[in-house]
Amino acid sequence: MEETVFLTQHQPFVFSQIKKSVKHGRLAHAYLFEGDMGTGKHLLTSWLAKRLFCTEVVDNEPCGRCNNCLRIDAGEHPDVRLIEPEGQSIKVDQIRQLQQEFVRSGFESRLQFFTIRQADKMNASAANSLLKFLEEPQGDFVAVLETDAPGKILPTIQSRCQVLHFAPLNPAELAQRLTADGLTGESAKLLAGLTNSYQKAVEISQDEWFNDAKDAVAQWYLYLRKGDLAAFVYIQKKLTALAKEKEQQRLLLQMLMQAYRKERDELLVQQQNPLLFDNTRKSQLILEAEQKLAANVSFQNVSEQLVLRILQQTVGDD
Numbered sequence: 001m002e003e004t005v006f007l008t009q010h011q012p013f014v015f016s017q018i019k020k021s022v023k024h025g026r027l028a029h030a031y032l033f034e035g036d037m038g039t040g041k042h043l044l045t046s047w048l049a050k051r052l053f054c055t056e057v058v059d060n061e062p063c064g065r066c067n068n069c070l071r072i073d074a075g076e077h078p079d080v081r082l083i084e085p086e087g088q089s090i091k092v093d094q095i096r097q098l099q100q101e102f103v104r105s106g107f108e109s110r111l112q113f114f115t116i117r118q119a120d121k122m123n124a125s126a127a128n129s130l131l132k133f134l135e136e137p138q139g140d141f142v143a144v145l146e147t148d149a150p151g152k153i154l155p156t157i158q159s160r161c162q163v164l165h166f167a168p169l170n171p172a173e174l175a176q177r178l179t180a181d182g183l184t185g186e187s188a189k190l191l192a193g194l195t196n197s198y199q200k201a202v203e204i205s206q207d208e209w210f211n212d213a214k215d216a217v218a219q220w221y222l223y224l225r226k227g228d229l230a231a232f233v234y235i236q237k238k239l240t241a242l243a244k245e246k247e248q249q250r251l252l253l254q255m256l257m258q259a260y261r262k263e264r265d266e267l268l269v270q271q272q273n274p275l276l277f278d279n280t281r282k283s284q285l286i287l288e289a290e291q292k293l294a295a296n297v298s299f300q301n302v303s304e305q306l307v308l309r310i311l312q313q314t315v316g317d318d
């Protein structure tokens, strides 16, 4: 199953924890799965639901093909329910309806499974209603709350749940996921170097700005590499207009850093050690520029100074 492949590869720790608990019949009533978007929270929920209802479990693995597994995949299993935000929030009626269905099925004492996606979007009355429910459990159930903002979940709810943390993907894993989404390898690698959040990476990649910025930084780097003073003029001519917001300015510097990292990787392959020193020095200069920017020096000042220092460095090489 897709779930098993992903979880084994990217979330071995939480996956083995849940597998052990199911195997030994020690599942908690309620779980809070917390971690960035794209880290596999819902894949584990889906795996767990199938594991609990599958009629052909082999080796602690659901089959993915039996009637129950198929109905769960299609979202049509009567004992597996999903609650998601309606509009901006999850409302108390959604939780109440869930409770009523529980009372009904409770007579048949069947296992019930429910998931609340983006659980941080519960409004106050929904959260309180859920809390009551978790405090006075009726019948046999397993609940999974998923969130990428655990700080917004009531502490009283958190304390009723077993909390499982989904680790962020490492840059290589993230790039792999982004490539699977259809991004070019180059963009995927760049984004994975800018952020370790899948959600953030997708957001940036969908922004038209990203492609403009990518081209602009490639040009900037080319000038710098040639030791061309055009790199200095380019700041005023292009970059300051492109990056008006602080976040964008930060990204431009980070993208430049990525260009030097790529250069470093190439130098390592070619075993060009003398140039490696020079590369490290320039990366250091970019890092210092990022720090100055963070300390509220203007982007133009920071960049112009950076370019002059890099160009000096380049001249010094000859």
Ligand SMILES: [Zn+2]
Pocket (backbone or CB within 6 Å): 050, 053, 054, 055, 056, 057, 062, 063, 064, 065, 066, 067, 068, 069, 070
């Ligand atoms: Zn099955």
